[in-house]
Amino acid sequence: MEHHQVTIYLAAMAVGGLLGRLAPAAGPGLLEHAINPVLGALLFVTFLQVPAAELVRSLRDGRFLAAALVVNFVVVPLVVAAMFAFLPTDQAVRVGVLLVLLCPCVDYVIVFSGLAGGSSRRLLAATPLLLVAQMLLLPLFLYLFLGSALADIVEAGPFLEAFAFLIVIPLALAWALQAWAARRPAGQKVADAATTTMVPLIAATLLTVVASQIPKLDDSLTDVAAVVPFYVLFLVVMAVAGKTVARLFQLETGAGRAIVFTGATRNSLVVLPLALALPDSLAVAAVVVVTQTLVEVLGMVAYVRLVPRLMPAGRSVHA
Incomplete structure (x- = not known):
């Protein structure tokens, strides 16, 4: 499955799209509620693959952490600001784009980075820091882009809930299982079995998200289609910007x-649960967020092949 995982992810999204079309009533209820549990399980397995001691040591890599903060919370907002004036004028669309583009990934980025020879362990160590930073900075960014009228639409509660259920609990469970595995053969067997579920869990997460949101697409297809070029442009620009920061x-x-x-x-x-919690007048924002997922996964297929060429092994980035 690991050898064919990109194909599996694309197939999962296709199946999710088909399921969303054939059973649209299931999306807003059962499937939306399943997103966080599936994502939490995925992050548990992700954390399980890095020993606790190594994770703590990685947090001392100040230069990498500083680069991650700069690229995500300095460079990305500047790129989004350059695109903002050209976005569709619909407020719900703009809110969706801002929600998703201003917040760095904390889950499958680790997998895709690893496929391209990136340091997944460093990214994993940076995950709690990136999530806390976006919790604190997102309201400020929304205020700068949208003004005070819409900046207060994002509440701290959903982010705190996400931090607890998607970071703290999975990390604590992963460390507990690591401790059991170090002492008992049975624990090692459970840990080994759990790590084999990474690819199916990513596929299940993508399928669930797509299937839950596809039924909402019909009423806003034109607005959603209008943001796709911006998502593609973002991926192109950030490839160059990321290399520049790494060199710096x-x-x-x-x-x-x-x-x-x-x-x-x-x-x-x-951020999808945040978008789903918005008022009905901004309901399109959730579909705009999911559309970014579809574009991004396709973009990651290209990134896995192109980033090693952009940054060849054996050469220092600053050379």
């Missing part, structure tokens, strides 16, 4: 590739 911080190749991926991949799966 003089990172080695694996760390540099990870910076490119963290700058390009967005937190669509975690």
Whole structure:
């Protein structure tokens, strides 16, 4: 499954789209409620693959963490600001684009970065920091882009809930299982079995998200289609911007590739509950967020092939 995982993810999204069309009534209820549990399970398995001691050591890599913060919270907002004036004027569409593009990914970016030879362990260590930073900065960014009238639409509650259920609990469970595995053969067997579920869990997450949101697409197809070119442009620009930041911080190749991926991949799966909690007048925002997921996964297929060429192994990024 790992060898064919990109194909599996694309197939999962196709099946999700088909399911959303054939059973549209299931989306707003059962499937939307399943998003966070599936995503939490995915992050548990992700955390399980890095020993706790190594995760703590990785947090001392100040240069990489600084580069990750700069690319996500300085460079990305500047790129979004350059595009903002050209976005569709519909407020719901603009809110959806801002929600998704201003928040860095904390889940499958680790997998795709690893496929391209990026330092997944460094990204994994940076995950809690990136999530906390976006919790604190997103309201400020929305205020700067939208003004006070719409800046207060994002409440801290859903983000705190996401941090607890998607970071704290999965991380604690992963460390507990690691401790059991170090002491008992039975624990090691459970840990080994859990790590084999990574690809199916990513596929299940993508299928669930797409199937839950596709039924909402019909009423807003024109508005949603209008943002697709912006998502594609964002991926193109961030490939170059990420390499530039990696060169600025003089990172080695694996760390540099990870910076490119963290700058390009967005937190669509975690911010989706925020979009779903918006007032009915802004309901289109959730579909705009999911559309970014569809574009991004296709973009990651290209990134996995192109980023190693953009940043070849054996050369320092700053060379």
